[in-house]
Amino acid sequence: MISQDVAPTRITSEHRGDFSAGAGAIGLGCIQVTTLSFPPIRSERIPALIRRSDPEVYELALNEGGDMWIAQARNETRMSTGDLGLWNTSRPFDARGLRGADGGAARAIIVHLPRTELPFPDSRLDRLLASATPTDQGTAAVFARFLRHLADETPSMTDRQRERLGPALWELAVAFLADRLNAHDQVPPEARGRMLLARIDAFIDDNLADPALTPRAVAARHHISVRTLHTLFRTRERTVAATIHHRRLERCRADLENPGLRGTAVHAIAARWGLLSPSAFSRAFLAAYGTPPGDWRRAALGASSALAGKESRTEG
Numbered sequence: 350m351i352s353q354d355v356a357p358t359r360i361t362s363e364h365r366g367d368f369s370a371g372a373g374a375i376g377l378g379c380i381q382v383t384t385l386s387f388p389p390i391r392s393e394r395i396p397a398l399i400r401r402s403d404p405e406v407y408e409l410a411l412n413e414g415g416d417m418w419i420a421q422a423r424n425e426t427r428m429s430t431g432d433l434g435l436w437n438t439s440r441p442f443d444a445r446g447l448r449g450a451d452g453g454a455a456r457a458i459i460v461h462l463p464r465t466e467l468p469f470p471d472s473r474l475d476r477l478l479a480s481a482t483p484t485d486q487g488t489a490a491v492f493a494r495f496l497r498h499l500a501d502e503t504p505s506m507t508d509r510q511r512e513r514l515g516p517a518l519w520e521l522a523v524a525f526l527a528d529r530l531n532a533h534d535q536v537p538p539e540a541r542g543r544m545l546l547a548r549i550d551a552f553i554d555d556n557l558a559d560p561a562l563t564p565r566a567v568a569a570r571h572h573i574s575v576r577t578l579h580t581l582f583r584t585r586e587r588t589v590a591a592t593i594h595h596r597r598l599e600r601c602r603a604d605l606e607n608p609g610l611r612g613t614a615v616h617a618i619a620a621r622w623g624l625l626s627p628s629a630f631s632r633a634f635l636a637a638y639g640t641p642p643g644d645w646r647r648a649a650l651g652a653s654s655a656l657a658g659k660e661s662r663t664e665g
Contacts, residue, residue, distance in 0.1 A: 355383065355461070356406075356438045357398040364388040370454070375503050377515030380522075381461045384500055386414075386454040392444040403439050407462040407474060409522055410434050411484070411496050415455035419444040424479035432481040433489055433525070435474075439464070442479070458496050460522055468523065473530055488528040488544065491551045492521045520544060545571065546581050557597050560623045564589040597622045598637050601630070605642055606649040615642050 350372060352358050362368055368388060375382040410417075410433065417428040421442035428434045436442050446455045464471065484493035495518065503511055524544035527533050533541065549571060556562045567589060568578040582589050600622045604610050610618065619630035619642075634642045 351392075352398075355408075355459075356394065356404050357401050359393045359395065359398065360390055361393075362388060362390040364390075373500075375499065376508075376511060377518060378512035379515040380519050382496075382499065382518070383459045383461070384457070385459065386456045387446050388454055390446045392442075392446065394438065394440075394442050396441055399439060399441065404461070405464045406438050407464060407467065408436050408438065409460045409462055409525075410436075411458045411493055413456040413458060413497075414453075416447040417445065417455065417457070418447065419479045421479040422475055426479050426481045428481045431484050431493070433484055433493065434479070434481050435477045435526075437464075437471075437475065437478055440475075440478070458500050460496070460518065462519075462522055467526070469526060469530060469532060473532065474526065477526070477529055482529065488521075488525045488548065491544075491547050492525045494551060495521055495547070517543070521547065542581065545573075549578070549581070553593055553596065557593070557600060557622050560625055562593055562623060564593075567593075594633070595637075597624055598634060601634065601642070602638065602645065605646040608650060611650060615646065618642075 351360060354374065370387040371385070373384040375384070410428075412428045412430055412432050412434065414430055416430075417434070419426060419428070419434060419436060419442060421436050422440055426434065436444070446457075467474065482489050484490050499514065499518065503514075520543055524541070549567060552567060552570060553562070559566075564575055564578055568575045571578075578589055582592070585592065587595060601618055601624065604613070604618045604621070605615070613621075616627035616630070619625075619627060624630040624633070631641055634640075634645070638645060640648070
């Protein structure tokens with residue numbers, strides 16, 4: 350299946366009798382994504398297979414579980430869970446998918462990037478072959494987060510919705526590669542702006558609990574002026590401050606609906622997400638959702654308890 354849908358590849362495994370693997374394809378119009386899970390395997394692309402067929406793509410893979418090893422173009426690396434790695438279908442490679450972190454299957458999300466469409470020459474991109482990039486910060490973190498959400502959400506999307514995400518994923522991939530190559534001058538200005546906005550979104554989400562999270566703090570963290578920050582948000586429904594406030598309220602609402610937090614006071618939940626004034630939080634929640642936070646919690650938890658009781662009686 351991999352040889353037919355991705356590129357001719359020789360795959361071998363010691364798990365011939367109990368080979369349990371899975372694969373999925375996500376079509377985004379201009380770009381394709383593959384999800385894989387597999388037991389320990391060896392994957393090789395040799396010159397004879399390249400001559401047989403070559404899609405001429407760079408494979409940018411996010412390791413989602415276990416360790417992987419790959420060698421290509423005199424480079425080799427071991428990818429840990431969460432790392433990004435790159436290889437080129439036009440050059441021979443040798444890769445091993447090792448056992449997953451929990452002793453089960455290894456997992457990966459692979460983005461297929463056509464060589465001729467990328468704004469970087471092969472001579473530069475090939476420097477990144479068989480190298481591992483952690484995804485705990487910066488552009489790599491934004492790209493990895495987008496990929497994970499994509500894999501989780503696309504099964505429930507329409508074809509048209511998925512196609513609209515193609516350009517966004519492409520620009521994030523290009524921005525990630527530009528960061529690794531220190532080649533931002535080769536990325537179109539509009540793509541740089543969208544990538545910066547994506548990084549800002551991720552920063553806001555990661556710091557909602559900080560009461561000091563303000564537009565000024567966001568701008569300072571990204572080395573831009575507050576005026577530039579507001580300009581970036583002009584196309585959005587909400588301003589920067591309104592975005593922070595809305596996302597905090599959304600996190601509070603989710604916590605109020607969580608049975609596991611039933612014993613946590615409403616004002617403690619608000620403070621958990623950077624809203625330190627109980628009275629201000631109550632007014633804001635009422636304005637946003639039409640119901641005081643305490644009443645919202647009682648209604649949500651009462652509904653979930655009733656549903657659980659109904660399911661229990663049905664099973665009985």
